[in-house]
Amino acid sequence: xxxxxxxxxxxxxxxxxxxxxxxxxxxxxxxxxxxxxxxxxxxxxxxxxxxxxxxxxxxxxxxxxxxxxxxxxxxxxxxxxxxxxxxxxxxxxxxxxxxxxxxxxxxxxxxxxxxxxxxxxxxxxxxxxxx
Numbered sequence: 001x002x003x004x005x006x007x008x009x010x011x012x013x014x015x016x017x018x019x020x021x022x023x024x025x026x027x028x029x030x031x032x033x034x035x036x037x038x039x040x041x042x043x044x045x046x047x048x049x050x051x052x053x054x055x056x057x058x059x060x061x062x063x064x065x066x067x068x069x070x071x072x073x074x075x076x077x078x079x080x081x082x083x084x085x086x087x088x089x090x091x092x093x094x095x096x097x098x099x100x101x102x103x104x105x106x107x108x109x110x111x112x113x114x115x116x117x118x119x120x121x122x123x124x125x126x127x128x129x130x131x
Contacts, residue, residue: 005058005127008127010054012118012122012126013115028107056085060081061077061078061120062120065124066124074120074121074124077120078121079113079117082113086108090108
C-alpha cells in the first residue's frame with residue numbers, strides 16, 4: 001500500500017505544482033526572483049525535493065491519517081507540514097540572501113500550506129476509494 005500511496009501523492013503533487021510553476025506563478029517568480037533564476041532549472045534537484053517531500057508527507061501525515069480514518073487529521077497535519085517545510089526554505093533565504101523578496105516568502109508559505117493540504121486531502125480521499 002505504501003508504494004501505491006506514494007505514487008498517488010507524487011502524481012497529484014506534480015500535477016498541481018506544475019500548474020502553479022508553469023502557468024499561474026511563472027511571471028510572479030520571474031518578476032521578483034529573475035535576478036536569481038537559472039535559465040535552465042536543475043531538474044535532478046527538483047526531483048529529489050519532490051521525492052523527499054512526498055516521503056515526509058506520507059510518513060508524517062497521510063499514513064497516520066489513514067490509520068485514524070480522519071480527513072480532518074490529514075488536513076491539519078498537512079497544513080503544519082507544508083508550512084514548516086516551505087518556511088525552512090523561504091525563511092532561510094530571507095535570512096541569508098541579500099534582497100530576497102519578502103513577498104516571495106509570504107506567497108511560498110501560503111503555497112506550501114495549500115499544496116500540502118490539497119495533496120493530502122486528495123490522496124486520502126482517492127486512496128479510501130480505490131485501495
